[in-house]
């Protein structure tokens with residue numbers, strides 16, 4: 001089966017002044033099959049959002065390549081490229097506060113993609129009403145402005161805006177973290193239904209490992225700009241290989257507070273290290289309980305293992 005989305009050594013570095021370079025995304029190679037949900041998980045600051053945005057052309061990449069449906073994506077997206085690819089690739093943004101234009105009504109925000117396609121106004125109104133209902137909002141509220149909605153409601157406006165044009169590929173950047181638990185399940189079910197009915201392919205970004213496991217077919221674990229482990233979501237979750245993945249699994253809060261209290265083995269590995277002016281060697285070396293001399297000199301590459309798994313760690317060579 002041909003892959004739908006592919007990146008090769010994709011990098012996005014930011015110049016942050018005084019000659020300092022922040023390695024937000026530092027060489028990511030991965031593939032997403034058609035109709036697959038790839039979960040991307042990692043701590044805050046690991047570069048998940050930057051990867052998603054760079055992939056669909058919202059950031060110009062520093063180096064590397066990205067492909068969509070077999071063709072290379074432009075190095076730098078022009079306005080025309082954005083229009084062309086927005087018919088195929090959409091993003092549900094992480095921050096529901098800054099991602100909706102405060103001066104546009106919900107009708108205009110959600111209907112924008114259809115207007116670009118030249119859809120008549122009356123049809124836009126009907127389809128916006130339909131999508132607002134599908135994401136659990138009141139269709140009568142389409143003449144309101146974003147500030148009249150809660151964070152969770154805005155997130156759902158963002159979902160409707162991305163889905164209304166029936167894209168093939170959607171980057172879902174923490175699409176449910178701003179939502180109440182009851183609404184989370186509703187949105188997860190909606191994404192799943194859309195995956196089936198539209199044949200949708202998703203990059204599902206979250207820092208909650210158990211959520212990513214539940215939603216995704218495969219997952220990729222990201223640490224400081226690199227992917228350290230990939231594989232079928234359940235296998236990675238229940239049989240983590242990389243020391244960082246193990247750390248994430250063990251520090252993942254257990255939904256049952258009783259079990260969580262009695263677990264008693266919270267690893268304390270300190271904070272994520274800085275992505276500025278990074279040195280050679282494994283990015284996780286400073287926090288790794290199994291660090292070896294070699295890990296501080298050489299950078300481990302992702303190596304294919306059996307069962308469709310990959311691990312970037314010298315322990316598994």
Ligand SMILES: Nc1ncnc2c1ncn2[C@@H]1O[C@H](COP(=O)(O)OP(=O)(O)OP(=O)(O)O)[C@@H](O)[C@H]1O
Nearest residue numbers: 014022024043044045046047048049050051207275
């Ligand atoms: N426009 C920018 N300019 C400079 N640095 C940036 C920019 N965007 C992101 N960064 C930095 O890049 C790194 C990765 O950020 P990113 O937002 O991609 O992480 P994330 O994994 O999505 O985190 P979170 O879970 O908090 O959303 C961080 O150190 C961040 O400060």
Ligand SMILES: [Mg+2]
Nearest residue numbers: 048049050094
């Ligand atoms: Mg993010």
